[in-house]
Amino acid sequence: xxxxxxxxxxxxxxEDQDSLDSFLEGFSRIKEPKILIHGGGKSATQLASKLGVKxxxxxxxxITSAENLDIVVMTYAGLLNKKxxxxxxxxxxxxxxxxxxxxxxxxxxxxPVQFVDYGYVGDVxxxxxxxxxxxxxxxxxxxxxxxxxDANGQLFNTNADTIASEIASAMSKNYEVSLFYCFxxxxxLEDINDKDSVIEHIDLEKYSQLRDAEVIADGMLPKLQNxxxxxxxxxxxxxxxxxxxxxxxxxxHTTLSL
Amino acid sequence: xxxxxxxxxxxxxxEDQDSLDSFLEGFSRIKEPKILIHGGGKSATQLASKLGVKxxxxxxxxITSAENLDIVVMTYAGLLNKKxxxxxxxxxxxxxxxxxxxxxxxxxxxxPVQFVDYGYVGDVxxxxxxxxxxxxxxxxxxxxxxxxxDANGQLFNTNADTIASEIASAMSKNYEVSLFYCFxxxxxLEDINDKDSVIEHIDLEKYSQLRDAEVIADGMLPKLQNxxxxxxxxxxxxxxxxxxxxxxxxxxHTTLSL
Numbered sequence: 319x320x321x322x323x324x325x326x327x328x329x330x331x332x333e334d335q336d337s338l339d340s341f342l343e344g345f346s347r348i349k350e351p352k353i354l355i356h357g358g359g360k361s362a363t364q365l366a367s368k369l370g371v372k373x374x375x376x377x378x379x380x381i382t383s384a385e386n387l388d389i390v391v392m393t394y395a396g397l398l399n400k401k402x403x404x405x406x407x408x409x410x411x412x413x414x415x416x417x418x419x420x421x422x423x424x425x426x427x428x429x430p431v432q433f434v435d436y437g438y439v440g441d442v443x444x445x446x447x448x449x450x451x452x453x454x455x456x457x458x459x460x461x462x463x464x465x466x467x468d469a470n471g472q473l474f475n476t477n478a479d480t481i482a483s484e485i486a487s488a489m490s491k492n493y494e495v496s497l498f499y500c501f502x503x504x505x506x507l508e509d510i511n512d513k514d515s516v517i518e519h520i521d522l523e524k525y526s527q528l529r530d531a532e533v534i535a536d537g538m539l540p541k542l543q544n545x546x547x548x549x550x551x552x553x554x555x556x557x558x559x560x561x562x563x564x565x566x567x568x569x570x571h572t573t574l575s576l
Numbered sequence: 577x578x579x580x581x582x583x584x585x586x587x588x589x590x591e592d593q594d595s596l597d598s599f600l601e602g603f604s605r606i607k608e609p610k611i612l613i614h615g616g617g618k619s620a621t622q623l624a625s626k627l628g629v630k631x632x633x634x635x636x637x638x639i640t641s642a643e644n645l646d647i648v649v650m651t652y653a654g655l656l657n658k659k660x661x662x663x664x665x666x667x668x669x670x671x672x673x674x675x676x677x678x679x680x681x682x683x684x685x686x687x688p689v690q691f692v693d694y695g696y697v698g699d700v701x702x703x704x705x706x707x708x709x710x711x712x713x714x715x716x717x718x719x720x721x722x723x724x725x726d727a728n729g730q731l732f733n734t735n736a737d738t739i740a741s742e743i744a745s746a747m748s749k750n751y752e753v754s755l756f757y758c759f760x761x762x763x764x765l766e767d768i769n770d771k772d773s774v775i776e777h778i779d780l781e782k783y784s785q786l787r788d789a790e791v792i793a794d795g796m797l798p799k800l801q802n803x804x805x806x807x808x809x810x811x812x813x814x815x816x817x818x819x820x821x822x823x824x825x826x827x828x829h830t831t832l833s834l
Contacts, residue, residue: 369626388655396654404677408729414679419662421672421716452714458679471666
């Protein structure tokens with residue numbers, strides 16, 4: 319099977335122009351077919367603040383009112399997505415920016431209200447792998463922001479880590495997929511105060527131990543859950559690494575396996 | 577040659593939810609391949625005002641500072657484009673939102689400073705008709721907002737009427753193209769105070785007379801220039817019509833010819 323690289327970059331990379339330029343340059347040099355997914359929560363929060371709109375987060379998830387959704391769509395699908403797309407074009411990668419609504423690539427449903435009403439937050443139902451493969455066959459580099467839709471006219475705010483995991487899984491039908499979560503740290507750390515204490519390999523058993531010992535906690539828990547979800551849905555390799563890893567894959571990082 | 581419909585809608589349609597829903601429903605019913613281009617200047621001006629950013633217009637054109645460009649990109653490529661794309665998906669049209677940077681579909685250059693420095697305003701150099709045809713062949717309905725790029729990382733604000741004319745012209749190589757400028761009036765009016773005084777047919781000679789008599793003035797001048805540019809570049813038919821025309825093509829409207 320043909321190889322496919324799926325990379326997700328977080329806000330800290332996107333919102334620093336030098337980090338972003340460096341990442342996009344390295345990413346563009348990868349010869350195999352590739353897909354990029356980006357977040358951008360910090361920019362959305364900044365715009366909300368400038369507009370006097372309240373931002374409320376519960377467990378790191380944004381409570382998305384209609385007003386917040388407009389801000390999310392403007393920031394993710396507008397400002398950040400087009401900055402990344404034009405940056406990739408500059409590097410010679412034929413990027414195409416996408417929300418889940420574009421070409422109906424990601425269908426989602428409104429998260430049901432249980433203890434918390436997250437508002438216009440969508441959970442992924444289906445990734446249209448055929449449409450994405452159609453773009454890849456045209457030599458296009460799809461660039462996804464964290465916005466999905468319900469095919470009934472409603473857009474949703476959806477977690478970018480989850481989108482990356484779902485896309486990587488769906489594409490594994492026809493590709494040997496490597497999934498990279500790129501962020502500001504070098505990987506999952508044994509000691510949060512020691513940036514070099516990278517845990518180089520985590521399997522399900524180790525994950526369970528680290529969770530029990532609370533070495534992995536807070537925002538790292540859903541990230542690792544997305545990693546293992548992807549592995550269980552036939553993604554070949556999953557890595558958590560610094561954004562520089564894309565340029566130098568000898569750098570110490572975390573590799574996940576079942 | 578296969579037929580292709582290219583329609584441009586202005587801000588007054590986009591910014592009124594009922595008008596937009598009605599237009600998108602009619603547009604979706606058209607069986608032949610189709611392309612939509614949209615403006616949205618009013619929404620950009622509103623966002624600028626909320627953010628305390630000054631909007632300066634000269635001859636109806638926005639002076640686009642770096643701050644204004646961000647606002648234009650957020651509004652056109654984010655909020656409005658995704659509202660239209662998700663609205664078309666609801667109607668069963670497989671819409672894909674595009675700026676000129678996406679898949680490198682519209683290349684532009686910064687408008688040279690002569691008497692006025694328009695800032696980040698781009699003039700179209702090239703429309704990538706092959707890429708657009710690739711999307712049409714996938715059953716996709718391309719939806720363009722009024723943002724282009726220079727392939728060197730710079731986005732531009734570009735007039736939506738001009739983009740529509742340039743796209744229609746470029747696609748005429750392989751399609752029999754009809755171009756529709758849809759707006760809130762019924763067409764070009766003989767008397768601006770009489771909404772029913774539609775001039776049903778304008779050729780180059782009539783255009784010259786109407787211009788001399790100042791029946792056509794201000795914003796109508798560049799719109800008509802775009803129409804004639806398209807006709808001179810092999811677009812088959814050009815119409816200026818009310819948005820309802822897309823549902824009922826018996827409605828009185830203006831047809832242009834050379």
